[in-house]
Amino acid sequence: xxxxxxxxxxxxxxxxxxxxxPSREEFxxxxxxxxxxxxxxxxxxxxxxxxxxxxxxxxxxxxxxDPAFEANWAAARAAGMRYGAVLEFSLCAKASDQxxxxxxxxxxxxxxxxxxxxxxxxxxxxxxxxxxAVLSELNTLINLIESHAGTSVVLNVSDDFDAxxxxxxxxxxxxxxxRNFFPPDSEKRKWVMWTASDMRHIDGIEGPVRWDAMAR
Numbered sequence: 001x002x003x004x005x006x007x008x009x010x011x012x013x014x015x016x017x018x019x020x021x022p023s024r025e026e027f028x029x030x031x032x033x034x035x036x037x038x039x040x041x042x043x044x045x046x047x048x049x050x051x052x053x054x055x056x057x058x059x060x061x062x063x064x065x066d067p068a069f070e071a072n073w074a075a076a077r078a079a080g081m082r083y084g085a086v087l088e089f090s091l092c093a094k095a096s097d098q099x100x101x102x103x104x105x106x107x108x109x110x111x112x113x114x115x116x117x118x119x120x121x122x123x124x125x126x127x128x129x130x131x132x133a134v135l136s137e138l139n140t141l142i143n144l145i146e147s148h149a150g151t152s153v154v155l156n157v158s159d160d161f162d163a164x165x166x167x168x169x170x171x172x173x174x175x176x177x178x179r180n181f182f183p184p185d186s187e188k189r190k191w192v193m194w195t196a197s198d199m200r201h202i203d204g205i206e207g208p209v210r211w212d213a214m215a216r
Contacts (some may be wrong), residue, residue, distance in 0.1 A: 036068035046204030062093030084113030
């Protein structure tokens, strides 16, 4: 009996989590982060479900270029959504190579949202450079991408990456933080975007998607 009750509670929690999104009164602008891993996206349906914007992976590290980027970029724009490009930073690739991959994929577009550099540890990369080396590489990467885009980048930093390398204190850029269900403490680190859930299911995308919210 106890196991059955616990099972029902777990199921109820999962169903609640997969449909949950932050309050629109508190966070009126919300959207998604997507890549080729999300498969074919029905962009019109996604926009109708309340996604105001989409951040779309363009490249990862120095060699991988997302094969769905161009189609997703054009489709998000056609659906009337705001759109921006993401580069997933790698400790195992040179900043110049990573910047080249991003700039090759992402067109100059004055209507686009600021570009995002995602900073998180990759499962396949064992490199753990010193803080000074990482900050130096990041500054090089940021300068190259900002020169290409004509606007400042946003840094999407995972907690463990920030804890090891002090990104928030070492580089003066706008922050996007990860925190399922509970907004990050803005008194500790000022932020403008928040990954509110990486579990949300929404019509237009098969499977869970990263659901993001902008601060007012």
